[in-house]
Amino acid sequence: LKAKEIQRTALYKNTVALIRAYANIADAMEAAGYTATEIEEIKQQLDFYLELRKEIQQASGEILDLKTYEADMRHLIDTYIQADEPETISLFGDMSLIDIIVNTGIAEAINSLPEGIKCSKEAIAETIENNIRKKIIKAHLTDPAFFAEMSELLAEIIKERKANAISYEEYLQKIAELAKQVNAGKSAQTPEVLKTPAQRALYNNLNKNEKLAIQIDTAVKSSKPADWRGHQARENVIKTEIYQLLSKSRDTETNNLVIGPQPIDSQAKVLSEVERIFEIIQEQSEY
Numbered sequence: 513l514k515a516k517e518i519q520r521t522a523l524y525k526n527t528v529a530l531i532r533a534y535a536n537i538a539d540a541m542e543a544a545g546y547t548a549t550e551i552e553e554i555k556q557q558l559d560f561y562l563e564l565r566k567e568i569q570q571a572s573g574e575i576l577d578l579k580t581y582e583a584d585m586r587h588l589i590d591t592y593i594q595a596d597e598p599e600t601i602s603l604f605g606d607m608s609l610i611d612i613i614v615n616t617g618i619a620e621a622i623n624s625l626p627e628g629i630k631c632s633k634e635a636i637a638e639t640i641e642n643n644i645r646k647k648i649i650k651a652h653l654t655d656p657a658f659f660a661e662m663s664e665l666l667a668e669i670i671k672e673r674k675a676n677a678i679s680y681e682e683y684l685q686k687i688a689e690l691a692k693q694v695n696a697g698k699s700a701q702t703p704e705v706l707k708t709p710a711q712r713a714l715y716n717n718l719n720k721n722e723k724l725a726i727q728i729d730t731a732v733k734s735s736k737p738a739d740w741r742g743h744q745a746r747e748n749v750i751k752t753e754i755y756q757l758l759s760k761s762r763d764t765e766t767n768n769l770v771i772g773p774q775p776i777d778s779q780a781k782v783l784s785e786v787e788r789i790f791e792i793i794q795e796q797s798e799y
Contacts, residue, residue, distance in 0.1 A: 520568060527565045534558055567628045570609070571639040573646035609643045614695050618688040633680060640687055641670055647694050654795040655697060655713040662694050710796040717792055727757050728789065732799055741794060750793065755786045 534554070537544060541551050568574075612621040622636055629635045644666055652659045669686050672678045678686070693699050698712050703722055706712045710732075714725035731753040740746035759782065793799055 516572075520572060520574070523561075523568065524565060527561050530558060530561060563626075563628070567626045570626060571629060571635065571642060573609075573643040608647075609640065610647055610691050610695050613640070613688055613691045618684050637673060637683065637687070640691070641666065644687070644691055644694055651694075651697065654709065654792070655716055656792065657716040658697065658699075658713070659694075661699075662690065665690055708798055710793070710798050713792055713796060714789070717789065721761070724757065724761050728754060728793075731757060732793055736799060747790070751786050751790050754789050754793075755782070758782060758785055758789075 541554075542548075546554070607615070609621055609624070612624055621640070622630055625636065625639060629639050645663075648659050648663050648666065652663075669683065669690060672686075673683050697709050698706075702712055703715070705722065706715050706725065708729070711725055711729045714728050715722055718724050718728075732750055735753050736750055737743075737746040740750060
């Protein structure tokens with residue numbers, strides 16, 4: 513996905529340039545010397561590249577949002593490219609591919625894809641994988657440990673698919689289950705007592721320490737000043753709460769902190785852990 517980013521960007525930009533160029537001459541093509549056949553061929557080429565861009569955007573998880581598109585570009589597309597009677601492309605509106613998988617199942621999700629994608633099992637697989645990968649990348653900072661695990665699972669499933677180690681049906685079951693976990697931000701093993709995304713993020717990044725996660729969550733909610741983000745003194749209030757709670761999480765024999773998989777045996781490491789957890793807290797919208 514990353515390796516082809518430059519090519520995709522070039523296609524998107526050049527397609528827009530083509531639309532603008534066509535719009536500038538669309539009403540005067542006959543006067544410019546084009547025959548009726550040539551005009552129709554150019555229109556078909558324009559339709560082809562717009563459809564190609566749409567399929568690539570969907571396959572790579574980069575769906576065009578017309579609401580954020582500049583007004584003149586929306587007008588050009590509506591006027592010159594999509595002037596026919598509206599055609600229902602998908603019954604799911606603006607739902608993402610992952611949302612469709614979660615809400616209606618993998619079969620409906622595949623059926624919602626453009627014809628140019630759903631006619632190929634390889635294209636279907638890559639489209640689903642790219643959409644899951646994009647979700648993981650986008651949400652990674654909110655819960656680094658969990659989404660790192662999801663990324664590893666995705667890589668394993670892709671490896672199995674490419675090696676033909678599992679059937680296509682098994683692949684679809686696995687990738688659908690992964691999509692559900694990524695979308696929910698939790699796995700089946702996540703304790704039910706952790707009700708919010710922030711609690712689950714703390715739990716995942718505190719070596720699955722349920723008690724400590726809830727303590728820090730409670731402390732942040734009760735101590736956070738208003739508009740604390742970006743204000744050092746106010747951020748330090750939260751960091752102090754984190755530090756105090758981390759400092760109490762010690763091994764009874766060694767007196768080392770036991771937050772992560774390795775004991776923390778120095779003050780510098782404690783402060784480093786405070787900063788690491790604080791960065792995760794910053795990413796939580798509920799705080």
